[in-house]
Amino acid sequence: VFSWGGNPGVGSLHRLRDAIENGWPQKLELEEHSHAAMANAYEAGAAGLPCAIFRGYIGGDLAKVNSKIKRVTCPFTGEELAVIPAHRPDVAVIHAQRADKAGNVMIEGVLGVQKEAVLASKHSVVTVEEIVDELPERSLNAVVLPHWTVGHVVEVPGGAWPSYAQGYYPRNNGFYKEWDAISRERDSFHAWMKENVLSKGPEAFAKYARKHRMAAE
Amino acid sequence: VFSWGGNPGVGSLHRLRDAIENGWPQKLELEEHSHAAMANAYEAGAAGLPCAIFRGYIGGDLAKVNSKIKRVTCPFTGEELAVIPAHRPDVAVIHAQRADKAGNVMIEGVLGVQKEAVLASKHSVVTVEEIVDELPERSLNAVVLPHWTVGHVVEVPGGAWPSYAQGYYPRNNGFYKEWDAISRERDSFHAWMKENVLSKGPEAFAKYARKHRMAAE
Amino acid sequence: MADYKPNEMMTVAAARALKNDDVCFVGIGQPSAACNLARLTHAPNITLIYESGTLATKPNILPLSIGDGELCETALTTVSVPEMFRYWLQGGRIKVGFLGGAQIDRFANLNTTVVGPYDKPKVRLPGGGGAPEIATSCGEIFIIMAQGKRSFVDKLDFVTSIGHVSGGDSRAKLGVKTKGPTKLITDLALFEPDPQTKEMTVLSIHPGVTREQIQENSGWPIKFAAKVAETPPPTQRELEVLRELHSRTNRAHAEAA
Amino acid sequence: MADYKPNEMMTVAAARALKNDDVCFVGIGQPSAACNLARLTHAPNITLIYESGTLATKPNILPLSIGDGELCETALTTVSVPEMFRYWLQGGRIKVGFLGGAQIDRFANLNTTVVGPYDKPKVRLPGGGGAPEIATSCGEIFIIMAQGKRSFVDKLDFVTSIGHVSGGDSRAKLGVKTKGPTKLITDLALFEPDPQTKEMTVLSIHPGVTREQIQENSGWPIKFAAKVAETPPPTQRELEVLRELHSRTNRAHAEAA
Numbered sequence A, B: 001v002f003s004w005g006g007n008p009g010v011g012s013l014h015r016l017r018d019a020i021e022n023g024w025p026q027k028l029e030l031e032e033h034s035h036a037a038m039a040n041a042y043e044a045g046a047a048g049l050p051c052a053i054f055r056g057y058i059g060g061d062l063a064k065v066n067s068k069i070k071r072v073t074c075p076f077t078g079e080e081l082a083v084i085p086a087h088r089p090d091v092a093v094i095h096a097q098r099a100d101k102a103g104n105v106m107i108e109g110v111l112g113v114q115k116e117a118v119l120a121s122k123h124s125v126v127t128v129e130e131i132v133d134e135l136p137e138r139s140l141n142a143v144v145l146p147h148w149t150v151g152h153v154v155e156v157p158g159g160a161w162p163s164y165a166q167g168y169y170p171r172n173n174g175f176y177k178e179w180d181a182i183s184r185e186r187d188s189f190h191a192w193m194k195e196n197v198l199s200k201g202p203e204a205f206a207k208y209a210r211k212h213r214m215a216a217e
Numbered sequence C, D: 001m002a003d004y005k006p007n008e009m010m011t012v013a014a015a016r017a018l019k020n021d022d023v024c025f026v027g028i029g030q031p032s033a034a035c036n037l038a039r040l041t042h043a044p045n046i047t048l049i050y051e052s053g054t055l056a057t058k059p060n061i062l063p064l065s066i067g068d069g070e071l072c073e074t075a076l077t078t079v080s081v082p083e084m085f086r087y088w089l090q091g092g093r094i095k096v097g098f099l100g101g102a103q104i105d106r107f108a109n110l111n112t113t114v115v116g117p118y119d120k121p122k123v124r125l126p127g128g129g130g131a132p133e134i135a136t137s138c139g140e141i142f143i144i145m146a147q148g149k150r151s152f153v154d155k156l157d158f159v160t161s162i163g164h165v166s167g168g169d170s171r172a173k174l175g176v177k178t179k180g181p182t183k184l185i186t187d188l189a190l191f192e193p194d195p196q197t198k199e200m201t202v203l204s205i206h207p208g209v210t211r212e213q214i215q216e217n218s219g220w221p222i223k224f225a226a227k228v229a230e231t232p233p234p235t236q237r238e239l240e241v242l243r244e245l246h247s248r249t250n251r252a253h254a255e256a257a
Helices: A014-022 A035-046 A114-120 A173-184 A185-200 A200-217 B014-022 B035-046 B113-119 B171-185 B187-200 B202-216 C006-016 C031-038 C069-073 C081-090 C131-139 C211-216 C237-254 D006-015 D030-040 D069-073 D081-090 D131-137 D211-216 D237-254
Strands: A053-054 A070-073 A080-085 A091-100 A106-107 A121-131 A143-145 A153-155 B050-056 B069-073 B080-085 B091-100 B105-107 B123-132 B141-145 B152-155 C023-026 C048-052 C094-097 C138-146 C183-185 C189-193 C200-203 C223-230 D023-026 D045-052 D096-099 D140-144 D181-185 D189-193 D199-205 D223-230
Touching: A014 A173, A014 A185, A014 B035, A035 A053, A035 A080, A035 A114, A035 C081, A035 D081, A035 D131, A053 B050, A053 D023, A091 A114, A114 A121, A114 A143, A114 D069, A173 A185, B014 B171, B014 B187, B035 B050, B035 B080, B035 B113, B035 C081, B035 C131, B035 D081, B050 C081, B091 B113, B113 B123, B113 B141, B171 B187, B171 C237, C006 C031, C006 C183, C006 C237, C023 C031, C031 C048, C031 C094, C031 C138, C031 C237, C081 C131, C094 C131, C138 D045, C200 C211, D006 D030, D006 D140, D006 D237, D023 D030, D030 D045, D030 D096, D030 D140, D030 D237, D081 D131, D096 D131, D199 D211
Parallel strands: A091 A121, A121 A153, B091 B123, B123 B152, C023 C048, C023 C094, C094 C138, C138 C183, C200 C223, D023 D045, D023 D096, D096 D140, D140 D181, D199 D223
Antiparallel strands: A053 A080, A070 A080, A091 A106, A106 A143, B050 B080, B069 B080, B091 B105, B105 B141, C183 C189, C189 C200, D181 D189, D189 D199
């Protein structure tokens, strides 16, 4: 279930292409949407609705290749609108700036669908840059996920790397560009994965990510 | 079009009751909803949709006396949902804390449906406590209506009186209680209106409201 | 034992029904007093939500209106009203909803719309507000209402929000998955629905109140449980906290216009 | 006259199409460069919106991704993505949407999904992203794309987002009330839709480019307007601002992983 699969500003996700074009390492089952549809599907999921209506998918081919895209008629105006199922993931994993000890999570910056993803999901894991005693002085309308809506909170400093955490460290755009070369061929991807992931535990990432965050301070 | 017509925490709106019960001074045309319906109707108006769907009006009598409340079936789950027309007022009038000289309006506190009301309406007037050169340091996700979405901005210090403006002055709950007696009878209401509104211009309110705001500082 | 009023007994009994880990949708008036009494006594971590959008608020004084600044200033955060009704209420994130009304029937259906016919009412009440969806979206509903022949009626003039509809499984048959009214707290007694018929049944009578009084103040023949308890009277501490809360509130609301 | 590349001419021509009071939905890459060039030259008050939720942003360097922190820090405010697509895009509050694509046809329909059949593609492209609804919800659409036989095709493999569909009133017949593609800016020329047929038609040719070059780099017989102008070349200032923007951006993105 996706609406865009690329390396932003760089190009293709080569491993995704290899899977779709060549079925390697195996075939993928895909449900393709537009961003507007995904945003509405998460919103409806957070709102406890079974489906979302919006003005979209007019004239294009996506509705022809995705049987989940249907039409509903507004009973007041007669306008035909798109209707799609609400998105209710089993698990949402997001990264945020901070949580307090009770588990209230505060998010600031580019919000995306992070709040909706947590609210729409059956289970959720939130990694944060830091766990604090009390949330800092904040806007009266700050974006906060109250503790009883969050499954698990884990402190992982630098946990967004190679992306960024607003107010902590910037996006490592260099790595996104390097990833293009690493992931282009199966061999180079395998070698990188073996060296950096498969033969190491999560502590290796934790150490590495923390170092990158520190460097930005 | 309303979902609640009372004096919050005090009791009835006597003039509204008189109009509905006795047709005085004239009959009113009413379209009655629930809060959830109104909130969804404003949201759909802001979102440019012709209608809103939600889980509501189950079993009660409101749907029997309001022909605008219809049912639509989710094509994926078969669940019946309520559907109502989007709310698109001709004019929205709201009060906010501040705007900058370009007309960007910043709102903080109990947001209600104020942002949605402005976005859903054909025209809008926003009164503010103060017009500033630049909006102050604020949350990255502050609630701001950009200038090109706002019709008119007018500086009216104390303009929310007898209600409150978060960060400027508190709600005058005493006046809400007094209003109960003033509005209870047609005569007392008329006398008050004549003395305070009909025989005075808007300057009188402006002066009065400004005084009340100053008193709170 | 301290001297206390029936109204205080009602608020205290309602407060006791709340638990420390509850998430409550709070209405103005009696529910607000009960919820904050619970928070200031046995349930300090209770999450209170007002429909104006304030999440996890801890007001020092009771709000007069649902949108009082006090609620916002002491909240974890405040969301817009569309978000409140979509993500929070409809999203199924509220465990207990508190309702009151002008009229109630034996199945705890409520009327806050009109007395008399809808088109030509004898009394036009403020209306449903959030109640129609609170009644069906919250995990369960507590109702707090003083008893009287005009409010406890055999047949509602208008059903603003449903309780157990016509009893039995009639609520579930409408497709509603939440429990509905599980407690009705009055100035005289505590009612719970009969497990089968869903008729509101007296489980506990407040001290000094008789079965006859409960019946006299109701418009239908009241059912009593096989074992009816006596409600423990308010403790000294409960009364003190409640009265301090009310006097703080009255002082704050008394400022001249 | 300064020396410049076709790509720079394309960005400059696109920037010139924007006005000071425009409200633009900006895509990453060429559109982002053009919009910010406009903002840094003749349109200082232009409102730029990125689909990540940033309203009225003024980035000092071009973002690599739609969600770069730079966009948020320099924005009037940042809203959630559901709000962006509901209140802002679908709400009809965006005047100009900028799109690009892997393939375009004569009616400015775009493909960013697949080359080859959908189920067994020769090339799987990243996908539609925001394009399907940007194409129908923005007041009008500007398209910026370098020309070539593989990208300017007679028939798209997949219609990701519509332009003028099959020409004439076929777009309006789908119930779409917005204008659709009003400008197509390439590295060779500027196209606008023919008022009747809606086929994209060359109105202006960039300096030094021939009609033959435009035809050779297209998969259908190109229409030229009755009067074809020569695009004014980039001014010294336009080139300076654009090159400074790119070099600031490259420096910022060059940090080692």
